[in-house]
Amino acid sequence: MSGYKVRLICLLLLPIGAGADEQAARVMLSRDAATSWRLEVRQQPLPGVLKTITEKTGVPIHYSVLPQALITATCVGATVKQVLECLFNKKADLVFRYKNNAAQNRPEEVWVLGTNVDVEQASILSGAETQHPIPDMSAGADGTEPMDNLLEQVKADDPVQRADAVARLSAEKQSHDGTIDSVLVSALSDKNAEVRAQAVFALAKRESGGAPAALQHALQDSDASVRLMAVDNAGDNVALLQQALNDSDETVRAYAATKLEKFSNGANVQ
Amino acid sequence: MTHIIFKNVLATVTVFGVLGYAGGASAHEQYGALGKAASATDYYQVTCSDDGNGPGDHLFVQIKDLAPVAKPMVSILVVNGLQAKNATDAVDGNATGSPGLNIKGTTQTYAVLVSKTAAGAENYFFDYHCLTANGSHTGTDIYPFQNQ
Incomplete structure (x- = not known):
């Protein structure tokens, strides 16, 4: 690590003296053995962050729908592509177009397709550089994911x-009951066992009218987890x-026996 | 250091806690099962309230790994504010469970997560009790948020 010159070139995205809320998004270019981009975002909407990246890198970023939630992230990468991949953290498909025969350090333009931001993975990395930021997203006042996103997902x-x-x-x-229950019932036939299991859980939790039949159907599933x-x-x-x-599965039999034993003992078992 | 913030999630499940969960256990025993995936995690919210015995001061939990005996060990993690505690039942299917956990909350809402150490389905149950400062049992509600 010793013996190298570090030239730090900071390109602040916002004017000096901007308020605390406006100081969040910045792109910093530091040069070590290689040139790297550093993006730091604090409580900023994603569309605004992308606009800032475009303004500072000259790379147009196209999108149709983005979550409006505020994000917090720290990204470091040698290229704009790495920074964007880091920022979206595999929650969106990204398409990069490069000039023919050009070195792929800087795309000509970028498209963002189908974002699915998971509020469950909200976390903050404090003060450390990372190639894999963990966005802190606030999906809404009640914390639920927009239903359209879920129906696509x-x-x-x-x-x-x-x-x-x-x-x-x-x-x-409850206002979305008809659509949601229909989707969940369809998911009972998904080819993946974990999807089927989650459909069982969701129908039971919603106390859907289809829940008893779903449970009965699930008990015949080929996968023991379901x-x-x-x-x-x-x-x-x-x-x-x-x-x-x-x-046929010992764990299923044992769990059923445990629950039945508690019923017979008069306990209220969930 | 990664700092997991449950703020928004707890705000969500607080709504469900107020609405109540049909079939909630009155004995403060929660039975559950973790699917075969090694990463399977069940996630509950426990909310303490004053049922006349006083406000909740801390939450006590203890988990027990149920039969059949299998390779994975079952653990319970409790988070409240900026503190977290964890306990594991080291022996599957015997009479004793994990060490008991007491976590003194800064809020009345606790995130309780149950996980295991390896692939393979596991059955479990845990006791959970909201206690006042002098150790009296007080209002305790639970809501399942994630079931894997």
């Missing part, structure tokens, strides 16, 4: 995203628990 190719979206739909307001979720959400459905005593 339920169709994602990634089963982890689908399962996550299904789980979050359990918390959506059957275990059915037992976990059986509530006071003694008949279902008794059925689970004959399950």
Whole structure:
């Protein structure tokens, strides 16, 4: 680390003397062995951050819909591409266009497709450089994800995203009941077991009219995790628990037996 | 150091805590199961309130890994404000559970997370009790936020 010259070139995005709220977004170019971009964002809306990046790097960034929540992030990367990938943290598809035969250090323009920001992963990295920022997003007054985002995420190719979206739909307001329950019932047939399990949980948690049938259906699932979720959400459905005593999986049988034992002892078991 | 902030999530689940959770256990025992994924985590909110015995001062939890005996160990993590505590039931399926945890909260809302150390499904239950400063049991409610 010794013996090198560090030239620090700071390009502040905001005028000197700006208020505390306006000082959040800045791009800093530091030169060590390589040139790197450093982006620091504190409680700024994402559209504004992208506008600032465009203004300072000259790279146009196109998008149609972005979360309006405020973000906090720290990103360091050798290229604009790395910084953007870091900023979105795999929550959006990014498309970069480069000039033919040009070194791919600076794209000509960027498109942001399909953002899915997860408020559950809200965290702050304090004072440390990182290639992987963790945005602090406030999705809304009640903290729930916009339903349109979730309904899109339920169709994602990634089963982890689908399962996550299904789980979050359990918390959506009653006014969306018809659509949500329909989506959850469809998810009971997803090819991924975790998605199916989360659909069982979501229907039970919402006390949907389709929940009893969903639990019964889940108890016949080929995957033990789904059957275990059915037992976990059986509530006071003694008949279902008794059925689970004959399950092929030891964990499912044991859990059903435990719950039934507590019922017979008069305890109220969730 | 990564600093996990549950502020917004707890604000969300506080709404559910007020509305109440159908089928809530009155005995302050929460039964649950973790799916086969090593990363499976169940996440609850426990809210303390004054039921006439006094305001909640701290939360006591203790977790027990239930039969069948399997490789993973089950752990419970409690977070309140800027403090967190964790306990593990080191022996699966026996009569004793993890060490008890007492966490003195700065708010009445606690995040309680249950996880395990390896792949493989696990059954568990944990006791949870809101206690006053002099150790009396007081209002205790639980709401499941994540079930894996």
